[in-house]
């Protein structure tokens with residue numbers, strides 16, 4: 660079996676599955692090989708069932724424009740290439756259909772792209788609700804970010820603009836599905852940074 664997996668390294672040109680549940684073997688090696696092969700093709704998003712894995716590309720990719728907002732509007736998860744917009748879309752439509760609150764948890768190590776992913780999610784959630792593109796509400800919600808960052812972000816060894824606090828963002832909708840506003844709650848601010856930082860931090 661081990662031999663088979665070693666042979667299975669994805670050569671350039673072959674396509675690993677977009678949902679890792681489709682792998683014949685769910686070993687750490689097979690998972691990492693698949694993610695690496697997809698990343699080489701600039702596919703930073705991969706599903707494991709309904710979980711979305713993101714690998715930070717540290718470069719701009721042209722996959723967040725209005726064309727993509729439209730593409731991922733009201734589709735079934737897994738029908739299209741994995742994308743952060745797909746996750747936002749599923750949550751939005753599940754909320755409308757089931758009339759129940761939806762929750763998306765974003766986690767990862769420092770510098771992995773959590774803040775950036777949050778911004779993409781909010782962008783898509785508000786764009787869906789406006790049935791168009793960027794709206795005033797989106798700008799107001801995203802505009803709160805830099806203000807909070809001015810108080811709670813700092814340079815660390817892993818990230819020049821690292822959030823030193825957690826955020827719980829609640830986006831509120833009217834029954835029609837239009838965004839009404841948002842509420843941001845901060846938690847676990849790293850207060851110790853005020854009096855002590857490592858030599859390459861601030």
Ligand SMILES: Nc1ncnc2c1ncn2[C@@H]1O[C@H](COP(=O)(O)OP(=O)(O)OP(=O)(O)O)[C@@H](O)[C@H]1O
Pocket residue numbers: 715716717718719720767768769770771772773774775776817818820821822823
């Ligand atoms: N999808 C993406 N496309 C392009 N660049 C990205 C993407 N996600 C993250 N980045 C880059 O990685 C940097 C770090 O990302 P971000 O600040 O979102 O990480 P984080 O997980 O919130 O970090 P921390 O936990 O330290 O706050 C960003 O400033 C951006 O340059």
